[in-house]
């Protein structure tokens with residue numbers, strides 16, 4: 001994995017709750033969602049952190065998934081283009097919205113979670 005060089009001090013304003021979020025976080029190389037409300041922006045195209053998407057729509061967390069290696073992922077869906085992505089949770093994500101997601105079945109059974117987990 002790549003280090004954190006050059007990313008220091010970078011932050012973004014959460015589209016959901018307006019929190020100023022630092023992109024560096026424990027447990028993830030590149031945080032892209034808000035630790036408070038889990039909202040995100042559609043910036044990445046294929047690989048988390050690639051910032052290759054032109055969409056920039058608001059992404060909302062719709063579910064949680066656990067990879068075979070035990071890693072937890074938040075499933076985000078873009079409200080603009082319906083794109084779905086899976087992102088590692090960060091060490092300081094607020095556990096409350098995570099638990100709410102974990103105890104709720106995926107709202108849309110058509111979400112290709114299996115395909116995402118194969119990444």
Ligand SMILES: [Zn+2]
Nearest residue numbers: 014017034037
């Ligand atoms: Zn937020």
Ligand SMILES: [Zn+2]
Nearest residue numbers: 042055078081
């Ligand atoms: Zn989008």
